[in-house]
Amino acid sequence: MNDLTILFADRKKTGIGKCLYQQIYEYIRDEIRKGKLPIGEKLPSTRSLAEYLQVARSTVDAAYGQLVAEGYLEARPCRGYFVSPVEGLLAISPDVSDEKIPSDIVPGGKEEGTFPEYDFSPHAISLKDFPFATWKKITKNILVDANSEMFALGEPQGDYALRETIARYLHSSRGVNCRPEQVIVGAGNDYLFMLLEKILGRHVPIAMEEPTYKRAYRVFQSFAYEIQAIPMDESGMDVERLRETKARIAYVMPSHQYPTGVVMPIGRRMELLKWASEKEDRYIIEDDYDSEFRYRGKPIPALQAQDAGGRVIYMGTFSKSIAPAIRVGYMVLPLRLVRTYQESCGFYASTVSRIDQRILNEFIRDGYFERYLNKMRKIYRGRHDFLLGEMACFEKEFVISGENAGLHILLTSRSQIPEKDLIGAAAGAGVKLYGITEACMEQATQSHMPFAGTVLLGYGALEEQELKEGIGRIKKAWSAWL
Amino acid sequence: MNDLTILFADRKKTGIGKCLYQQIYEYIRDEIRKGKLPIGEKLPSTRSLAEYLQVARSTVDAAYGQLVAEGYLEARPCRGYFVSPVEGLLAISPDVSDEKIPSDIVPGGKEEGTFPEYDFSPHAISLKDFPFATWKKITKNILVDANSEMFALGEPQGDYALRETIARYLHSSRGVNCRPEQVIVGAGNDYLFMLLEKILGRHVPIAMEEPTYKRAYRVFQSFAYEIQAIPMDESGMDVERLRETKARIAYVMPSHQYPTGVVMPIGRRMELLKWASEKEDRYIIEDDYDSEFRYRGKPIPALQAQDAGGRVIYMGTFSKSIAPAIRVGYMVLPLRLVRTYQESCGFYASTVSRIDQRILNEFIRDGYFERYLNKMRKIYRGRHDFLLGEMACFEKEFVISGENAGLHILLTSRSQIPEKDLIGAAAGAGVKLYGITEACMEQATQSHMPFAGTVLLGYGALEEQELKEGIGRIKKAWSAWL
Numbered sequence: 001m002n003d004l005t006i007l008f009a010d011r012k013k014t015g016i017g018k019c020l021y022q023q024i025y026e027y028i029r030d031e032i033r034k035g036k037l038p039i040g041e042k043l044p045s046t047r048s049l050a051e052y053l054q055v056a057r058s059t060v061d062a063a064y065g066q067l068v069a070e071g072y073l074e075a076r077p078c079r080g081y082f083v084s085p086v087e088g089l090l091a092i093s094p095d096v097s098d099e100k101i102p103s104d105i106v107p108g109g110k111e112e113g114t115f116p117e118y119d120f121s122p123h124a125i126s127l128k129d130f131p132f133a134t135w136k137k138i139t140k141n142i143l144v145d146a147n148s149e150m151f152a153l154g155e156p157q158g159d160y161a162l163r164e165t166i167a168r169y170l171h172s173s174r175g176v177n178c179r180p181e182q183v184i185v186g187a188g189n190d191y192l193f194m195l196l197e198k199i200l201g202r203h204v205p206i207a208m209e210e211p212t213y214k215r216a217y218r219v220f221q222s223f224a225y226e227i228q229a230i231p232m233d234e235s236g237m238d239v240e241r242l243r244e245t246k247a248r249i250a251y252v253m254p255s256h257q258y259p260t261g262v263v264m265p266i267g268r269r270m271e272l273l274k275w276a277s278e279k280e281d282r283y284i285i286e287d288d289y290d291s292e293f294r295y296r297g298k299p300i301p302a303l304q305a306q307d308a309g310g311r312v313i314y315m316g317t318f319s320k321s322i323a324p325a326i327r328v329g330y331m332v333l334p335l336r337l338v339r340t341y342q343e344s345c346g347f348y349a350s351t352v353s354r355i356d357q358r359i360l361n362e363f364i365r366d367g368y369f370e371r372y373l374n375k376m377r378k379i380y381r382g383r384h385d386f387l388l389g390e391m392a393c394f395e396k397e398f399v400i401s402g403e404n405a406g407l408h409i410l411l412t413s414r415s416q417i418p419e420k421d422l423i424g425a426a427a428g429a430g431v432k433l434y435g436i437t438e439a440c441m442e443q444a445t446q447s448h449m450p451f452a453g454t455v456l457l458g459y460g461a462l463e464e465q466e467l468k469e470g471i472g473r474i475k476k477a478w479s480a481w482l
Numbered sequence: 483m484n485d486l487t488i489l490f491a492d493r494k495k496t497g498i499g500k501c502l503y504q505q506i507y508e509y510i511r512d513e514i515r516k517g518k519l520p521i522g523e524k525l526p527s528t529r530s531l532a533e534y535l536q537v538a539r540s541t542v543d544a545a546y547g548q549l550v551a552e553g554y555l556e557a558r559p560c561r562g563y564f565v566s567p568v569e570g571l572l573a574i575s576p577d578v579s580d581e582k583i584p585s586d587i588v589p590g591g592k593e594e595g596t597f598p599e600y601d602f603s604p605h606a607i608s609l610k611d612f613p614f615a616t617w618k619k620i621t622k623n624i625l626v627d628a629n630s631e632m633f634a635l636g637e638p639q640g641d642y643a644l645r646e647t648i649a650r651y652l653h654s655s656r657g658v659n660c661r662p663e664q665v666i667v668g669a670g671n672d673y674l675f676m677l678l679e680k681i682l683g684r685h686v687p688i689a690m691e692e693p694t695y696k697r698a699y700r701v702f703q704s705f706a707y708e709i710q711a712i713p714m715d716e717s718g719m720d721v722e723r724l725r726e727t728k729a730r731i732a733y734v735m736p737s738h739q740y741p742t743g744v745v746m747p748i749g750r751r752m753e754l755l756k757w758a759s760e761k762e763d764r765y766i767i768e769d770d771y772d773s774e775f776r777y778r779g780k781p782i783p784a785l786q787a788q789d790a791g792g793r794v795i796y797m798g799t800f801s802k803s804i805a806p807a808i809r810v811g812y813m814v815l816p817l818r819l820v821r822t823y824q825e826s827c828g829f830y831a832s833t834v835s836r837i838d839q840r841i842l843n844e845f846i847r848d849g850y851f852e853r854y855l856n857k858m859r860k861i862y863r864g865r866h867d868f869l870l871g872e873m874a875c876f877e878k879e880f881v882i883s884g885e886n887a888g889l890h891i892l893l894t895s896r897s898q899i900p901e902k903d904l905i906g907a908a909a910g911a912g913v914k915l916y917g918i919t920e921a922c923m924e925q926a927t928q929s930h931m932p933f934a935g936t937v938l939l940g941y942g943a944l945e946e947q948e949l950k951e952g953i954g955r956i957k958k959a960w961s962a963w964l
Contacts, residue, residue: 040642040662136625143618152609153806187669187809187833194676194830198704202684215829222680222827235553265553267566297548298507324635325836327669345704347697348676351669351833354807404551 020055024063032072032083043073043081116432118470122259122408122458129379130323131372138362142355154354156346158185158330162361166330169364174291175305176314178332184341187327187351189287189317193219196313198345199337200249200283207247209237211439211451213258216251216287229441232257236264239271250276250284254303255291259439259456261402261410269303276311283334285313292321292373294405295381310334318360321373328352328360380407383459383467390471391457397481407460410436413453417481422455429473433457502537506545514554514565525555525563598914600952604741604890604940611861612805613854620844624837636836638828640667640812644843648812651846656773657787658796660814666823669809669833671769671799675701678795680827681819682731682765689729691719693921693933695740698733698769711923714739718746721753732758732766736785737773741921741938743884743892751785758793765816767795774803774855776887777863792816800842803855810834810842862889865941865949872953873939879963889942892918895935899963904937911959913952915939 031037043049046064050057064081067073074084157163163180170176186192193216206220210229220227228245230237237252250272254264264272276282286303294300304314317329333341363369387409391400394411402410413422419435426433436454459467475482513519525531528546532539546563549555556566639645645662652658668674675698688702692711702709710727712719719734732754736746746754758764768785776782786796799811815823845851869891873882876893884892895904901917908915918936941949957964 038661040646132625136622139625140618140622143614143621153801187673188831190830191669191673191833218829222830263551263553265566267553269553297544297551298504300552319635327831327833327835347700348672348704349670349809351673351809353809353835353838356835356838 020053020059021062021066024049024053024055024060025066028063028067029072037083039083039085041083042079043083045080116427117430118462118466118473119432120408120434120457120459120470121432121461122434122456124458124461125320125324125407126376126379126461127323129372129375131368134368135359135363138359138368139355142358142362152354154350154357156348156350158183158350158352159354159357159361162357163330165361165365167332169369170302170314170316170332173299174288174316175301176332177305177307178314182332182335182338183330184333185328185330185350185352185357187329188319189216189315189329190219191351192315192329192331193223195341195345195348196285196331197223199333199340204249205245205247206249206251207237207242207245208251208441209253209257209260210441211259211436212251212441213253213287213289214439214441217441220251227441232260232262234262235268236262237268237272239268239275242272242275248279248282250282251287252284252303253287253289255288255300256294256405258289258406259402259408259410259436260451261406261408263300263405264303266306269306272303273307273309273311277309283311283313283337285315288314288316290320290406291316293377293380293407295377295384296404304332307334310336313337321376322360322363322369326356326360328356380460383462383464384409386464387457387459387467387471390468393475393482394478397478402456408456408458410451411455411457412451413481415481416453419453419455422453422478425477426455426474429477431470431473431477433474502535503541503544503548506531506535506537506542507548510545510549511552511554514549519565521565521567523565524561525565527562598909599912600944600948600955601914602890602916602939602941602952603914603943604916604938606940606943607802607806607889608858608861608943609805611854611857613850616850617841617845620841620848620850621837624840624844636832636839638830638832640665640832640834641836641839641843644839645812647843647847649814651851652784652796652798652814656770656798657783658814659787659789660796664814664817664820665812666815667810667812667832667834667839669811670801671797671811672697672701673833674797674811674813675705677823677827677830678767678813679705681815681822686731687727687729688731688733689719689724689727690733690923691735691739691742692923693741693918694733694923695735695769695771696921696923699923702733709923714742714744716744717750718744719750719754721750721757724754724757730761730764732764733769734766734785735769735771737770737782738776738887740771740888741884741890741892741918742933743888743890745782745887746785748788751788754785755789755791755793759791765793765795765819767797770796770798772802772888773798775859775862775889777859777866778886786814789816792818795819803858804842804845804851808838808842810838862942865944865946866891868946869939869941869949869953872950875957875964876960879960884938890938890940892933893937893939894933895963897963898935901935901937904935904960907959908937908956911955913955913959915956 028037028043043064044052046057046060050060053060064073068075068081072084073081075081160180162185163183166183166185167178167180170178184192184195186195203224203226205226205228207228207230208217208220209232211232217227228247230241230245232238236254236257237250242250252264252272254269256263272284276284284303288302291299291302302314304312311334313334314332315329318326319329384403388400388403391409391411394400397415398411398413400409400411402408419437423433423435434456436451436456462470510519510525525546526534528539528542532542535542546555546557550557550563553566555563557563642662644667645665648665648667649660649662652660666674666677668677685706685708687708687710689710689712690699690702691714693714699709710729712723712727714720718736718739719732724732734746734754736751738745754766758766766785770784773782773784784796786794793816795816796814797811800808801811866885870882870885873891873893876882879897880893880895882891882893884890901919905915905917916938918933918938944952
């Protein structure tokens with residue numbers, strides 16, 4: 001608050017005849033324009049500024065409201081008002097660096113824009129049901145016991161106890177065959193990919209399913225990997241097409257492909273494993289990102305469970321199954337890659353704090369994770385079933401696919417209504433849908449792919465009432481096509 | 483149907499306790515795997531198998547459904563279930579990997595061996611005085627407030643509030659000029675180096691001081707960087723020698739070089755900055771790893787504080803000043819590298835959990851960090867002074883250097899007693915000392931360097947009584963030379 005009150009100090013003396021609201025509004029706006037109030041700066045609360053200026057609080061409220069409306073400020077619930085990133089404004093910090101922050105440098109990283117009322121994001125998950133109380137209890141207990149050893153640096157691969165717990169969990173829930181020695185714990189999958197680059201080498205030709213998980217694609221692209229987009233058919237990555245490339249690595253999501261929802265049948269799995277076994281340095285990266293959520297039948301075992309030749313690198317994360325803030329993912333390396341890892345980057349310090357590792361270990365080991373997964377599976381299944389029911393009205397015009405697992409469903413237009421028309425119409429009704437082309441690597445082939453005119457409807461973060469209302473709005477918006 | 487019912491005949495008799503659905507599923511799956519149910523074979527209808535086995539039809543439905551989902555069976559509308567063609571199935575491995583863990587794969591990562599009674603490790607720090615109670619209190623309060631937003635994924639660069647706090651702290655304590663937009667928070671320096679590789683590019687020729695911080699050297703080596711070892715003189719990296727190389731990056735520790743303890747004077751700093759400014763893509767990495775601990779005079783400002791041209795990448799860590807388990811380091815990028823960062827890897831998810839970021843933010847913001855640093859500075863200064871006093875007896879034979887800052891002191895033999903003899907004799911008396919050659923990159927030049935016959939005595943983790951006893955033992959062990 002200091003800066004602003006200092007800025008206002010002069011003003012207070014020279015106060016001119018304009019209405020107070022206008023004065024406050026213009027003053028703050030100009031300070032932002034000049035860069036004296038830098039992007040991200042928190043403003044004093046309306047109450048304290050009103051007290052300081054000795055004006056009615058409603059006057060300050062009105063000024064702030066105007067600034068929010070014009071995009072100079074943003075209001076963050078329970079936190080207050082902050083200077084927005086405004087393109088083209090020169091944000092100069094007076095007392096610190098006088099270099100200018102170019103307008104293309106995003107201060108936060110969060111995208112700005114209007115928020116849709118119903119966001120069917122396929123990546124959103126529900127955090128409301130997370131057992132915060134349990135997590136807090138475990139944390140508290142661990143901190144009570146915490147000694148200086150807990151604050152010392154742990155093992156690079158992750159604490160052995162946690163790796164044992166993960167290996168046991170993966171074996172029982174996913175059929176993964178591994179020893180704790182093969183497990184590497186790291187702060188999220190992007191970091192684990194960075195380690196994989198060190199292990200697998202540079203400029204590696206890598207095959208990815210088309211469409212695929214775009215985040216992994218961007219990471220591989222940032223590694224300057226030669227990426228081969230291999231078309232999907234109804235069984236997953238087309239291994240014949242894979243053979244035509246010189247790819248050494250195949251990145252796949254056999255349990256529930258993103259975004260198509262295709263489950264790779266055992267036959268295709270064996271073909272893929274056979275491909276890998278044919279050359280010395282071929283590997284498969286199995287990204288098992290949301291395998292915890294399957295609503296019909298048993299979970300599909302991991303591809304790694306069938307890997308007799310040590311060719312599958314298995315990756316998983318707790319970001320989807322516990323919470324994104326829990327920056328813990330893991331990968332299971334084939335034994336010979338464990339050796340490469342230890343030689344090439346086994347000395348890199350662990351990226352996960354020991355305290356977090358211990359909390360996570362107890363959360364899984366003591367059964368809370370299993371219980372939470374069961375609860376979430378039930379909740380997500382409920383939403384999935386409800387959404388499918390609501391979507392019945394689309395069946396004539398759309399093919400529904402990708403159901404029974406994961407957190408999203410696909411709608412494909414039978415009459416090839418362009419994806420952008422579908423999304424645009426929904427957006428007009430306050431509903432955000434996601435097009436499958438966002439998950440496509442090669443823009444050129446879009447129109448030829450079997451998923452043309454396809455939108456994704458994620459339901460992880462939407463409750464039944466929201467699903468109902470959202471679908472109702474889509475129905476209206478699309479009425480010309482239905 | 484015949485085959486399968488015959489196959490089931492045995493099974494029916496020996497039926498074990500597993501749930502029926504699981505039994506049927508596993509049985510059919512195993513028969514397919516073993517090839518006993520050939521490809522294309524039609525299975526009995528769910529109704530007839532249910533009757534035959536005297537189980538509910540839904541049980542058989544579920545088992546078939548699972549087998550279809552996994553690709554063992556295929557359902558043909560109006561015709562029934564058939565065994566899918568599966569390539570290479572017979573090669574499937576038994577349920578658990580019986581591959582042995584080769585003996586060269588270290589399960590833990592911790593080195594075994596006998597522990598010396600007095601370990602003068604230059605990397606050890608004291609954790610006894612860490613304000614665990616405060617840390618726990620902050621954690622507890624944060625968890626009380628914790629809501630689902632805290633468990634959502636934060637910004638890739640780190641939470642803005644923490645970056646603001648770090649920028650403010652660096653400005654006041656180290657003179658660093660930066661905006662929160664330039665700060666990147668990451669899980670430890672090894673991770674931040676990995677990001678730097680993405681930002682600075684590959685195969686970069688990099689100059690390092692000889693001797694240097696070996697951990698950074700190993701990391702750069704793992705990047706296949708062309709490392710140029712530049713000799714140190716009493717002012718730090720020899721810039722004339724640096725000019726003879728084609729290095730684009732210079733990695734330096736100007737405030738307290740590791741291991742020599744040299745503080746780079748302002749003249750050398752300006753020379754180094756000038757070198758960087760002469761070509762478009764030259765940068766200096768300033769690793770300010772232990773600048774918090776300086777016992778005489780004011781802290782030396784960071785090199786970054788004098789950098790007018792945006793050429794210094796400033797790195798720091800809380801691992802040394804708070805605790806190694808707090809996996810949080812940070813770097814401050816020049817503005818144009820912020821842009822490169824955002825383009826090349828700005829989308830990599832943050833490696834530090836939001837909860838940890840928030841704890842750390844409050845710990846610093848609310849003054850606990852400053853207080854803790856003051857306390858530790860006093861403790862370390864006490865140990866430093868005490869150790870210097872105890873070491874007076876070495877002055878005739880040894881040059882003492884690197885004092886007044888950091889957590890270790892150097893002893894250099896005036897009569898060139900080999901380092902290994904010094905260490906060996908001490909080890910015989912239960913004292914572990916560290917040779918400077920451990921910090922050398924080029925083994926060949928060891929004997930020519932000004933630090934030949936030099937050992938490091940770290941005192942961070944040793945109390946006065948231990949320092950006294952340790953030095954007493956060294957004195958005895960070295961009595962022939964003193």
